[in-house]
Amino acid sequence: MKLYNTLSRRLEELPSPPGPSRIYFCGPTVDQRAHIGNARPFALGMWLRAWLRHRGYDATLIHNITDINDKIYDAAPGASAELAERAAQWYIEDTGDLGLGMPDALPRATEAVESIVAFIEKLVEGENAYEAGGDVYFSVSTDPGYGRLSRQKVENMEPEEESPLKRAPQDFALWKATKPGEDTSWDSPWGKGRPGWHIECSVMAEDAFGPVFEIHGGGLDLVFPHHENELAQSLALGHDFARVWMHNGLLTRGGEKMSKSLGNDMTIRGVVDDWGREVALMLLLSGQWRKPLDFNQGTLEQARAQLETFRNVFRSPSEPVGDWAELVAALDDDFNTPEALAAMHRWRDHQLLRRAFGIFGLDSIAQLEEAPAELAELAARRRDARDAKDFAEADRLRDELAAAGWEVRDVAEPPGFQLVRRP
Numbered sequence: 001m002k003l004y005n006t007l008s009r010r011l012e013e014l015p016s017p018p019g020p021s022r023i024y025f026c027g028p029t030v031d032q033r034a035h036i037g038n039a040r041p042f043a044l045g046m047w048l049r050a051w052l053r054h055r056g057y058d059a060t061l062i063h064n065i066t067d068i069n070d071k072i073y074d075a076a077p078g079a080s081a082e083l084a085e086r087a088a089q090w091y092i093e094d095t096g097d098l099g100l101g102m103p104d105a106l107p108r109a110t111e112a113v114e115s116i117v118a119f120i121e122k123l124v125e126g127e128n129a130y131e132a133g134g135d136v137y138f139s140v141s142t143d144p145g146y147g148r149l150s151r152q153k154v155e156n157m158e159p160e161e162e163s164p165l166k167r168a169p170q171d172f173a174l175w176k177a178t179k180p181g182e183d184t185s186w187d188s189p190w191g192k193g194r195p196g197w198h199i200e201c202s203v204m205a206e207d208a209f210g211p212v213f214e215i216h217g218g219g220l221d222l223v224f225p226h227h228e229n230e231l232a233q234s235l236a237l238g239h240d241f242a243r244v245w246m247h248n249g250l251l252t253r254g255g256e257k258m259s260k261s262l263g264n265d266m267t268i269r270g271v272v273d274d275w276g277r278e279v280a281l282m283l284l285l286s287g288q289w290r291k292p293l294d295f296n297q298g299t300l301e302q303a304r305a306q307l308e309t310f311r312n313v314f315r316s317p318s319e320p321v322g323d324w325a326e327l328v329a330a331l332d333d334d335f336n337t338p339e340a341l342a343a344m345h346r347w348r349d350h351q352l353l354r355r356a357f358g359i360f361g362l363d364s365i366a367q368l369e370e371a372p373a374e375l376a377e378l379a380a381r382r383r384d385a386r387d388a389k390d391f392a393e394a395d396r397l398r399d400e401l402a403a404a405g406w407e408v409r410d411v412a413e414p415p416g417f418q419l420v421r422r423p
């Protein structure tokens, strides 16, 4: 199984099964109802875990929830903890409605503060970090390889935030002293405050897996500064960190970046309510995970049409056409889901298709909708009319069913009929 690694900029072979395959995917900051963009790393992580397990790996997925962050303080002055709790529940409900199950754990930053403080203390002891005015900063100059992930030179890097307390503009906060208006804080050797964003993920990943694990994922916008900084501070403790870094392409709308500030964002909740979870998942599957993917009326309609094409295969008699090896070849090659879908479109073997859709949480495609009892009754009368060679009556009943949106199909083996909703 090969995956593209942002760190090495090439495809890399995973160790052979059973692995382990320990996967950490960065989750959302919970300050509002989650954006559909958050569904991409969530679904990718869940699908990758399912596929690796299918391939015999001992795969575990950790997906964190960032419930301490400047954005949350800004979104709910004086009530940030309540908002973070409510929005974390929304995220769990909304991703739960995608029907993919849940990661093995969803750790929260608020539960990890003690480990975070201990981690920062080690960085300060090792002189990779320094205290200044109640803040603690990571000293970028102590890491000669800094910039290894985003492949930038330090002098060209955009400082994340300005502060006169920093020794160098690229140094980043590990701990931030409580500011007026911030309604949550924790004790530390440097006074009351709260962790910076990047240290939260280093610590939650290491708490779950130990320092070294196989796969770290997240959106492409996290390469810098978030993941660059995670990697720097973890390596500073003298051990390796994640081996493979996966960065999914971002979702766009009409070719533009989708964001709350541009007012063109869609929530997971909104897409699932308006289009259904199957359409959302089919659209996500139709794009290669590293590339951008456009979510708009047109692409959602195309995804719906693709679903309908697959449903029609299940509505028709099955031929044993299909080769599982095609799916393996596509997914083992950098988890190429559009290639996998292309193979599945060639298949006619219901059992094989059902198995493949099971990996993507879409087994429901195979379940045909059952016709209401009164229509089943009409279809039975049509069969009786045909048996009695009253073809005019049989045709009339067929038209009546068609007007109600159902098609009756005769099945030879075993003799009978099937009622199928017309697309």
Ligand SMILES: [Zn+2]
Pocket (backbone or CB within 6 Å): 026, 027, 201, 226
């Ligand atoms: Zn993270």
